[in-house]
Amino acid sequence: MSALTVTGLAKSYGRTPVLTGVDLHVPTGTTTALLGPSGCGKTTLLRIVAGFDDPDAGTVELGGRVVSGAGRTVPARRRGIGFVPQEGGLFPHLSVAGNVAFGLPRRLRRDRVRIAGLLALVGLDAALAGRAPHQLSGGQQQRVALARALAPEPSLVLLDEPFSSLDAALREDTRRAVVEALRATGATAVLVTHDQAEALSTADQVAVLRGGTLAQLADPRTLYRDPRDLDVAAFVGEAVVLDGVAAGGRVASELGELVLARPCPDGPVRVLLRPEQLRLTTGPGARVRDVDFYGHDARVELELPSGRRVSARTEGADLPLRGAEVTVTVQGTAVPFPVPPVAPPPVPRAPAAA
Structure with missing residues (x-):
């Protein structure tokens, strides 16, 4: 060969x-x-x-x-x-x-x-x-x-x-x-x-x-x-993408403070989690919008307080009911992608004198 x-x-x-x-x-x-x-x-x-x-x-x-x-x-x-x-x-x-x-x-x-x-x-x-x-x-x-x-x-x-x-x-x-x-x-x-x-x-x-x-x-x-x-992240698997602010190797996000998987400059970032990293327990936080049961595991669609929808992959046993409230915690690290700064709009020029 x-x-x-x-x-x-x-x-x-x-x-x-x-x-x-x-x-x-x-x-x-x-x-x-x-x-x-x-x-x-x-x-x-x-x-x-x-x-x-x-x-x-x-x-x-x-x-x-x-x-x-x-x-x-x-x-x-x-x-x-x-x-x-x-x-x-x-x-x-x-x-x-x-x-x-x-x-x-x-x-x-x-x-x-x-x-x-x-x-x-x-x-x-x-x-x-x-x-x-x-x-x-x-x-x-x-x-x-x-x-x-x-x-x-x-x-x-x-x-x-x-x-x-x-x-x-x-x-x-x-x-x-x-x-x-x-x-x-x-x-x-x-x-x-x-x-x-x-x-x-x-x-x-x-x-x-x-x-x-x-x-x-x-x-x-x-x-x-x-x-x-x-x-690439979204193409090779289901992605949970959150906005946040990075500082000192951590990021403040809607799901709490997350540890970053790799070095990242401080400032605005988008972070990647995978659905299997989300852990659900009974309590306030997110609302269950839908549950897809596959036998060995299940996909739970969640609506966060901001209105953003994300998915969690959990074991097939003890699934939350549609409409229930759950507390979401994250296991493992988040992969950061810095948000490039937005260029300021051009300053309009004063009209030339006649």
């Missing part, structure tokens, strides 16, 4: 820029999730890396070899990249074994032991080898697609939202099987997704794309706990 390095990548369609100077490094044997809303450039980046599109500027290196840019373009078929599309893309006229063997050298395509091993790698029984793709569930089809991509031992595996068409339970089982298979082979992989939970739970690092640029690249814990800005 090989490391992937993207430098200064830019791409436009007509007059519409899609990627603008993206730098990204995916270390050997790791999985990176490309996370962002629709239209942010995730799939375009993946297609350029795969060799399906050419960049307007920048380079793509695979294992230290330039495969795109700098006056050189290596065809997709010669890049040694495995690709798993959204719907699996299995050949309907081939059996499961035929699909898995498709990427193997001809001398190995009838090696039943090799094919059975690849199916086992992705959590499938070898008894499925003779079935047609339409006889499989959606999750099984995605696993077969991954087995086909891994069969020729590619330098890099690209996955384009491979779980998006699956229902919640099947998505979770398939995701786990895919992660285990990638780790077992030591594959270098890039996963495109718009699902924050999927990115945080699957990848070694997450690249957040926003408007064609790389907003932040970090491991999942750092991204969630220490986002670069409030836009």
Whole structure:
């Protein structure tokens, strides 16, 4: 497997820029999730890396070899990249074994032991080898697609939202099987997704794309706990944002005095908390506007005395009733974002003398 390095990548369609100077490094044997809303450039980046599109500027290196840019373009078929599309893309006229063997050298395509091993790698029984793709569930089809991509031992595996068409339970089982298979082979992989939970739970690092640029690249814990800005914070999870005044490493806020997670200049700030940091007890303070019960936990929508609405995530037991009053306390630290000073309005000039 090989490391992937993207430098200064830019791409436009007509007059519409899609990627603008993206730098990204995916270390050997790791999985990176490309996370962002629709239209942010995730799939375009993946297609350029795969060799399906050419960049307007920048380079793509695979294992230290330039495969795109700098006056050189290596065809997709010669890049040694495995690709798993959204719907699996299995050949309907081939059996499961035929699909898995498709990427193997001809001398190995009838090696039943090799094919059975690849199916086992992705959590499938070898008894499925003779079935047609339409006889499989959606999750099984995605696993077969991954087995086909891994069969020729590619330098890099690209996955384009491979779980998006699956229902919640099947998505979770398939995701786990895919992660285990990638780790077992030591594959270098890039996963495109718009699902924050999927990115945080699957990848070694997450690249957040926003408007064609790389907003932040970090491991999942750092991204969630220490986002670069409030836009990133809100995108990778539900955010509780409060106004306050920082002084001496603390901030006075509507939820009391909070300890700051990192140094911050004294003065006006906006601070980030996560809903699971809010603790609720019976008493005056906030009013419960709504409760969404999920079984293992619940989301409680609160209205603070100022009228601001925030959410708390609590255990599923002993939930407050809608309309009840609760006292809100904060566990842990708050991430500060200083508020830039507002420029004073321009002073009107006196009219020139006639």
